[in-house]
Amino acid sequence: MPRKVVNRRTFLKATGGTAGIGLIAGCSSGGGGGSDDGGDSGGDGGGDSGGDGGEMTTTSGSDDGGSGAINIGSVQPLSGNFAPWGQTHSAGLAFGVQEINSNGGVLDGRELNIVEADSASDPAEAASIFERFAEQDGIAAATGPVSSDVGIRTSRTAQELGIPMFMHMAGSNDTITPETRHSFRVGLVPATPTAQAQAGLAADRGYENVAAIVGDYAWGRSMQSGIQNNFDIDVNIQVAPVSQSDFSSYVRQISEDVEMVIASGHPPGSLSITGQLYELGRSPDVVTGPSFPPNVIRSALGENANRGFTHVHLSDPYSDEFAEVATRFAEANGAQFNTHTAYGYVTAQLIAQAIEDAGEADPQAITEATRAIEFDTLFANPIQYADSGELENQIQLYSSISLDAPSYYPDGNYSYEEVFRTDPLPAIAAAE
Template identity: 20%
Template sequence: MKITNIALAAATAAALAACGNAEQSASQEASAGSTATTEGKVVRIGSANPLTGPFAHWGRDADNGVKLAAEEANAEGLTLDGQKVSFEVVSEDDQADPKVATQVAQRFVDGGVAAVVGHLTSGAAIPASRIYNEAGIPMVAGSVTSPKFTQQGYNNTFRIIANDLQQGQALAKFAVGELKLKNIAIIDDRTTYGQGLADDFAKAVEAAGGKVVKREYTNNTATDFMAILTSLKGSKPELLFYGGMDAQAGPLVKQMRKLGMETRFMGADGVNTAEFAKLAGKAAEGAYASSAGASKELMPGFADFNTKYKAKFGGEIQAYAPYTYDATKVLIDAMKRAGSADPKKFLPEIGKTSLQGVTGPIAFENNGDVKNGTVTLYQLQDGAWKGVTPGSNAAASAAQ
């Protein structure tokens, strides 16, 4: 009787486990927008982003780009390795945390993903990339801007966006050369992204003939900046540059205005969002920021992509969905050319990419950087980010 009960319990447990696995698989397929199939091979693509916390609006947006590209590839009915394939997006929440990101990376490796799109932030992407490199898994980033990402000597890491060195130089030249602002204060959030960007900006300011009159630090969860701003106020900066994300930049600008500081404000791509304008309100008017890529108006495929994105997900594109969409297309294009979803076979093809994407032409330097990375400058006018061309009337009038 005991043996029978044990056997029955084991059978019941196995049935429940199988049911759970089926539900999990169905959930993953639904999240990827793909169709379940009883034939052929499923190719899994990892998508790593902060899906909870203050940067979740960025992460969900980036994840949507991957899903849309995979859904379109599934509609093609591709054959790889002699089998019909479908693509499944496995989405993981790395919380923009380096430690969590390495755990996510290991789960991707253990789960047998063919490639990874992500991670969203430089601080998460760099430690995770080491794990993918050891496993030989290709990684294409749509938003990682730290120069360190492609300075590690890995042959599996690529990005389709400009880096912070390029952003820092463009912003500094604009601030000092176009806006004629010489005395500049800097705050950064001590993350890989924020501090690295601030360092590059500071060097470029000095090179352009400006002066960094004060430099302070915060963190990427802070909300009270009054002490830091009071310290900065005494140095009378003409411009405050913030190296960090919109969640801190919004309250920072509001508190700056409460202190009566008329100092101009500037950030980079982490600030160039609708969320920043919402958080800062009227205090943000006139702020400057950059994007590590072409403006939406100049992206050759943006109009069509925007229509598809809204139809699928609703709402507005935050920032990086076009880049993660293109990153996914790069991976699938490499698989097509290799005729295989085996990373060992299609990884060498990624470096040979020559693709016209939503964001523009995509090809890679030997280190994995995108060729001819573009930086675009913006100013917040009437609550919306509008492109500013150096040397234009808009730039000249803003400097007066």
């Protein structure tokens, strides 16, 4: 199978995927390109997928069991609905590995090596890629899933193979169960703590007029339950089909003086909901969306990107550490490092630290070291895991998208303005 080397063009493609409102809203929960959760929102990569179904590597060599390179499997959606997530995560992962190798690698000089293939968000294809990487490349760990369908399938595959899988998004509660002992979340907390976080945002601002539009499927229903259980006020909750694109009838049932609209419960429609709120004369202070890559938000909403729609993220773009990494990334690749590029970068650093803590590249040892890790990185709080593999004590941030370029990338057309950050969120119990 052909391999390709990561180069500047790959990075530019990986950080440049955008999507329009109509494209995102048109995605449904069916098949491999569905939307399952707060990060699993459809969105075509704007025709610039960067994926060809082949494999790529960032260095040469393979793990010889003691002194060679250590292979990391990257099972990414490089084409299809989730390409903007996969491309961006891939770019951050590759940059993180490059920096690790430039700084001497791990375990006294061993380099990390990425083998990558395009899953196109197909669960069966993702599982097949994972198995091939295990059999042919001897991978020590894997990463990449965005959609929950892929996350659930590869989480089970990780258990069967005994190889740790680090989830980019995949926020369904069902991704992690008591039986999946090799799966770890990185970039997204599930619906229950997300609803808790948004209740905290409303309470912090003293909002009394709050509405929500949720999708009629697992993630939306989980958000609906979370809203009902965590908000101290009555929230006007409407349930819409997951494939809905015209939300005007729902928006008209929201009062004109609404202060906050929760669109996080309908990820594939959240940007359409936002645009139609403005078109129909609603101007809430805050519209909570899912964890879209920020370049997708900027492209889809245009000049309305800074009117109240909030980007939800765990990486902290307001820290000095984030700016330092973003500056190095821009200098090396001529592209903007963002909150989702950071998830790939953090995953590389997290795997490297787990290998160091384990003292070896054995997958089982890496799994156990990850479960015990406390790793300070580009997130607002150090990464820690409950025994289940769920993130523990993470801080979720809500940011509006500024139309100005960040200091570390003057050619950019967006940056961030902090709206709210939560207290540390507890890990949820593993789904039974």
